[in-house]
Amino acid sequence: MTHQQMLDLIQQLNEYSYAYHVKDTPIVPDAVYDRDYRQLQEIETEHPEWIQHDSPTQRVGEKPDSGFLNVAHTVPMLSLDNAFDNNSLADFDQRVRKLLNADNLVYCCEPKLDGLAISLRYEEGRLVRGVTRGDGLSGEDITSNIKTLYSVPLKLRTGTPPAVLEVRGEIYMPKEGFEKLNALAIKQGDKAFVNPRNAAAGSLRQLDPKITATRPLVMCAYSIGYVEDWNQPESHYDGLMQLSEWGFRTNDLMKRVEGATGCIEYYEMLNEKRTDLSYDIDGIVYKVDQISLQNQLGFIARAPRWAIARKFPAQEEMTRVVGIDFQ
Numbered sequence: 001m002t003h004q005q006m007l008d009l010i011q012q013l014n015e016y017s018y019a020y021h022v023k024d025t026p027i028v029p030d031a032v033y034d035r036d037y038r039q040l041q042e043i044e045t046e047h048p049e050w051i052q053h054d055s056p057t058q059r060v061g062e063k064p065d066s067g068f069l070n071v072a073h074t075v076p077m078l079s080l081d082n083a084f085d086n087n088s089l090a091d092f093d094q095r096v097r098k099l100l101n102a103d104n105l106v107y108c109c110e111p112k113l114d115g116l117a118i119s120l121r122y123e124e125g126r127l128v129r130g131v132t133r134g135d136g137l138s139g140e141d142i143t144s145n146i147k148t149l150y151s152v153p154l155k156l157r158t159g160t161p162p163a164v165l166e167v168r169g170e171i172y173m174p175k176e177g178f179e180k181l182n183a184l185a186i187k188q189g190d191k192a193f194v195n196p197r198n199a200a201a202g203s204l205r206q207l208d209p210k211i212t213a214t215r216p217l218v219m220c221a222y223s224i225g226y227v228e229d230w231n232q233p234e235s236h237y238d239g240l241m242q243l244s245e246w247g248f249r250t251n252d253l254m255k256r257v258e259g260a261t262g263c264i265e266y267y268e269m270l271n272e273k274r275t276d277l278s279y280d281i282d283g284i285v286y287k288v289d290q291i292s293l294q295n296q297l298g299f300i301a302r303a304p305r306w307a308i309a310r311k312f313p314a315q316e317e318m319t320r321v322v323g324i325d326f327q
């Protein structure tokens with residue numbers, strides 16, 4: 001195999017992985033992926049000097065020798081104000097329209113994923129760092145663990161990348177993966193995790209990436225942070241569409257609506273669907289869609305004036321029946 005053939009094989013494997021882990025639409029059977037992956041491992045063993053940063057074999061590396069370092073966020077990761085009923089949603093809309101002297105606003109509605117917030121930094125299109133939210137101003141550098149997630153692109157998938165791009169998102173553990181992980185933990189006499197959010201946090205805090213690599217974690221992008229040398233789309237929604245093109249997973253229930261009425265309708269719709277979702281959510285995040293209006297509104301303390309979360313009533317802590325058949 002030539003060097004170019006190896007590069008083509010990496011591109012091919014990364015496309016298979018994008019289809020499977022980001023678009024939920026596998027384009028080849030697992031056996032084909034595994035066969036090509038093994039072929040890549042062989043050629044990289046023969047030619048270590050050919051190894052590429054975005055090769056899927058580079059996702060699981062060694063432990064960081066000095067634990068997780070603390071890193072300051074280029075742009076703070078904000079917290080969110082909460083709205084607990086439809087009236088306060090309407091108040092939010094009224095307040096924002098008043099500040100903007102606007103009649104009717106378009107909001108982007110997103111399920112509020114119940115996981116851990118993360119910030120990914122790409123330089124010239126390559127993943128260089130993944131940092132937890134921490135206190136919003138700085139967080140832990142868990143890049144070695146982040147790279148093990150197939151839903152995190154090691155390199156932006158298309159086009160000319162920005163010089164610097166920071167992407168914010170949530171890392172979560174889908175319910176099915178959580179149940180299987182706990183069933184295994186109990187079988188092995190280990191402690192079970194209380195809920196998928198704790199399981200995701202515990203999996204990302206593992207010092208050894210080889211352990212994190214075995215955990216069913218997913219990253220979903222939900223906002224663009226600091227960028228350099230890129231004309232960001234004017235709409236938040238369009239920005240997330242661009243992230244999807246670049247290889248990030250976005251939430252397929254995301255939707256643009258008009259005004260408080262649209263936000264309340266979306267809440268009713270999602271509240272109906274909530275228990276059927278394959279992942280935990282604890283509410284909805286509503287964002288003013290136009291970036292120029294977001295910038296005009298700015299933030300109060302660390303929460304943006306232009307976004308608000310609407311929480312669902314806490315689900316009574318269902319004792320999750322873990323699928324174990326007692327013999």
Ligand SMILES: NC(=O)c1cnc(OC2CCCC2)nc1N
Pocket residue numbers: 078080110111112113114115168170222223285304307
């Ligand atoms: N947990 C989520 O799913 C989620 C959290 N936060 C945000 O947006 C924050 C980021 C910038 C201000 C609002 N969106 C989300 N979808």
